[in-house]
Amino acid sequence: MEKCRISFLPEKVQVTVEPGVTLMMAAAEAGVEFEGPCGGRGVCGKCKMNIIEGETTGQVLACQYKVSGDLVVEIPRQEVYLNRKTALTEGDWEIETDPGISKLKLQVEPPSLDNQKSDADRLLQALNRPAKLRLDALRALPQALRAEGHAVTVVLAGDEVLAVEAGDRVKQGLYGLAVDIGTTTVVGSLVELTGGKTVAAASAGNTQNIFGADVISRIQHAAKGPKELEQLRRRVVQVINRLSEKLAVSAGIAPREFYQAAIVCNTTMHHLLLGLDPRYLAPAPFIPVVTEMVEIEAREAGLGIHPHAPVYVLPNVAGYVGADTVGVIVSTGLYNVNKSVLAVDIGTNGEIVLALPGRLLTCSTAAGPAFEGAQIKCGMRAQAGAIEKVKIEDKVSYEVIGDVAPKGICGSGIMDAIAEMFRVGVLESNGRLATGERASHLPESIRERIQGTGPQASFILATAEETGGDPVYLTQKDVREVQLAKGAIRAGIEVLLEHGGVSPADLDEVLLAGAFGSYIDKNSALGMGLLPMVPPEKIRAVGNAAGAGAKLALLSRKARQQAVEAARKAEHVELSTWPQFQEAFIRFLNF
Ligand code: FES
Structure with a gap:
């Protein structure tokens, strides 16, 4: 044919x-x-x-x-979303910025018949320290020098001049890019490197998802050969470049003016970004190509920022505990605590950290993308039109992002909805939607929202009248997806606590992280059994702590060093070798 x-x-x-x-x-x-x-x-x-x-x-x-x-x-x-108040824009810490890169204004001596030194020599003389000029900087140098009376601004990384710009550009600021590559969503943040302020944040779906929603299917695709690995690499680079363009426009600069980047991601995303063969991550003993921090130039990774910009890809801990977890550890200060803190990062993979005095235990569970709104019938990312909070009394009330009619439901909304449905009895403890006789205890206004029976049952959160289009609902299958995700995370928590020799009562603090971590209702997380029973006041939502780790690594050499040390110090608990994990998983499937 x-x-x-x-x-x-x-x-x-x-x-x-x-x-x-x-x-x-x-x-x-x-x-x-x-x-x-x-x-x-x-x-x-x-x-x-x-x-x-x-x-x-x-x-x-x-x-x-x-x-x-x-x-x-x-x-x-397909849209790139400038986030309403993405967690990455929050928590602009008071940190001493030391990004390892700087901008300097120089007044260079003009040439004359008495001073026939080259442009580069005169620039280095004004710089007054030994440095190497990159070819791009040399190419820009003659015009830059002569455009504004030999006043120029140089961008210096270590002893290398990356770029030369005409005139005084110091006041314009020095910009860098922090990226959190999730299996489902990629979040980028534009950060001013001298003051540490996040100028803008944006997110987009990880378009690698056409090859599968989870890391295993992506690994399987990449393992088919170099062409397939390249397809995956190219797709994630495209997304980062599109985010960079959007961020640059919002700040009125060009992506080429991003002079440094720091990236966190899980180990599979890390390998795919760098074009490293991920096939040995999938079968036991789950071996990564590298765990140490990788430092490259932007052009080597294909990133559309300044070609010589240093890019720091944070270190991994193990095959399924990646740089994103290291980001969480760095941004929450867990690398060195004198108390017992549990941190749960909810994404397509649920990574768990237990920090104890002198110890850092980590593990990872395959939660699936339900909490990110993927594989949920009416699921969507946290953007305008997403139901983000749900309350069920005699009626269903909800909050929608962007003050518009609801279009779907995002992670925090899903968690709220499930917790509320269970609390009022729309859901039974085994996760079955109460239909027919079993729903007779519910008020009519709630009962009429339960449609269909058995596997076809669903619960309407927003009616067609309220949405002005299709209703927004959760199906029995959606509930099952959430059960699997929460069962896996909760079982991982139990195993880690056991491994660390502590009980929930011993925990001083529980940190809830995730791209939507700031919006999770801690009572919902407790109500649905995602977290062990601890007093709600011990739970703190820390937002996108992995992305915050990328931001810190972008801003501070010390934070990069902490990341390296945290990755080396972390003990990885391999859940598949613990029979208790499977038992706990089955136990915690129920609400
Ligand atoms: S990717 Fe085609 S229906 Fe989901």
Whole structure:
């Protein structure tokens, strides 16, 4: 059979594929950017594309549609969201910034017949210290010197001049990029490096998700060969570059003016970003290529910021405890405590840290992306239109981000909804939605929101009337996804406590981290059994602590050193070798 030529708009990219290939894989082959949150299983309905020319026309699910002829396809634009108040913009600490990079204003002596020294020599004379000029800086030097009477600003990293800009640009500030690459979501933060202020933050879906929603499917794809590994690498780099562009626009500068970056991510994302073969992470004994901090130049990673900008990819602890956990440890000060603190970072993987005097224990559980709104029927990221808080009394009330009609539900809303549904009896302790007779104890106003029966049952949070479109609801299947996620995290906590020889009563503090960590209601987390029973006043939501760790590493050499030490000091507890984990997982599936 003849090959099919597929053209993707608006990027105008073409690719030729064998008939029978899905539209999603054709788009992946073409390198165009879009998401498939359920990993192409055909259940999330979020990979819609528009066929405008071809054997059929109209909207299709790209992961399900198999091509059989030439097509012209339009991909709906996928947004980068400038976050309303992303946790990364919060907590601008009072820290002594020491990013290891600086901007200096120099007045360089003009050349003359008496001083025929080269531009570079005269610049170094004004700098008054030995330094090496990068080729890019040399290229910019002659024009920069002569544009504003030989007044220039140099960007200095260690003993290297990365860039030369005309005139006094010190007041414009010195910018860097902090990135938290999650399996589901990528968050970027633009930080002014001298004052430490976060100028803007933005997030976007991790478009690697077309190859699977979890790290194992991504590893499996990458293991097929170098081309597949490159597909994954390119996709995450595209997302970071798009975030950089959005952040740069919001600050009125160019991405090239980001002169440093720090990145946190789980170990799989780390390997995929760096193009390292992740295949030995998947089977026991789960071996990473490297755990030490990787320091590279932006251009080596393909990042669209200043090509020579130093990029610090924070160290990993183990195959499933990555730099993101190290970020949590650094930003919350857990690398050195004299009390007992439990920290839970909720993402697609749930990483848990138990800090005890002189000890740091870590483990990781495969929670799945339910708490990030993925694989949930009406799930969405925390952006305008997402229900973020839910309360159920005689009626259902909720808060929506952005003061608009609800469109879906995000992680904190899901957790609230489940905790409330369980509290009032819409959910039974085994996670079954109460239908028919079993719902007779509920007020009519709540009972009428329970639709369908058995696996088809669902609970309406926002009616079609309230949304002005489709209702927002949680299905029985959504509840099961949340049960799996919370069962895994809670079982991980139990094993770690046991390993550390402490009980919940011994804990001085419990930190709840995650991209939506600031918005989690601690009573909901307790109510649904995600956390062990501790007094609510001991629980503190610390927001995106992993991303905050990236920000600190961007701003401070000391923080980078702490990250290196924390990764070396951390003991990793391999849950798969603990039979108690499986027992606890089954026990904690129930609410
Ligand atoms: S339905 Fe296609 S990726 Fe989810």
